[in-house]
Amino acid sequence: MKVKICGIRTVETALHAVQCGTDALGFVFARSKRQIMAQEAKNIIETIPEHIWKVGVFVNEDSAEIKRIAESVGLTHIQLHGDEVPADYQSIGLPIIKAVSVHSPKDLEKIDAIEADYILLDSPPTEYRGGNGSSFEWNLVKAIGKSKKNIMLAGGLDPENISKAIAKVNPCMVDVSSGVETNGEKDLTKIKDFITNAKNPGEEEDYDNKNL
Template sequence: MTVRVKICGLTRRQDVQAAIDCGAHAIGLVFYPPSPRSVSMEVARELGSMIPAFVTVTGLFVNPEREFVEDVLKTVPLDLLQFHGDESPDFCRSFGRRWIKAVRVREAGQIEQACADYHQASGLLVDAWDPNHYGGTGQSFNWSLIPEQRPLPLILAGGLSSANVARAIEQVRPWAVDVSGGVEECKGKKDATKLSQFFKEVHRVCKTD
């Protein structure tokens, strides 16, 4: 089994470097001002310039205006768009970039429906439901709601840390895992030791490419 790792909500150069050194396959930059992990386009451009070949720079948006996404794309070297709000399939695919859609899971059948609705996505990210927040809650959800048959690559998020990522991989067998709060010293600032421990647990149960 091969599982890829995305580190999301990066805001500092040293955290980007630590994620790369640990072997991150993707980094996530948040373009959602209400989030404590949000970055300006200028900071994002600086962080993006650090990324070596074969590491994917992902831009996270929540119900953005089209003009905002277009402005970010002109400024920041993004490889992948992540839509974490209530965006329509037409909106998600309208930027001519690869994209993934996040789904906040709270009931059976929701993931299957999202796979059908967003079938042109490069992957489906499943996260915990919170009525007041679009991700970044640090909460997990009932993994038994994740179906065995998945038309899209499944990215598991929500409350992951070194304490549970091995169990999550063994139970869910995702395409990738996505972590933010579980490797932080405080919101927006990663902890190099927690990052290392997280990757160690991933490597313990699977191969990584």
């Protein structure tokens, strides 16, 4: 299982996540309590091994501005977390992750029409488009990863529930931000536990069949 730790703002956190085995790091350039400036992101990215994804998270940003930031800081992937049409951002020249907020089964109907390298299933937005710490009903997307190999999962994940989420949805990658924080700051112990539990989920008991 591949893991993305999002909302990175310090070198210490980035290097710790890498040491623990993360596959991707996310940098939020959109308005957020985890927003980072381009120069800060560049300083961190310069310390990260080449094989780690450096994902820039944007919300309804102009494609030219995203391309400028991507080239200046060294991003490898673009995450679109707003109302964007991915086709409008192909000129950036980087793999695109498109977030989809899951409210109901109807939200899943639009997935097939999305032209993106990866689809990120996330919980409905609150004040910000992502990273709000709430999960959605995983039964809505049960085992979707078995039929679609580019599904990423986010929304309310944490070290305690990640194994169950993986067993339920079967995504190719899981994405966490607030679930590895304490008092709004990244918690190094939670990052380690999350990555360990995601990559070694063990035997999971299906919640739907418990106590029947």
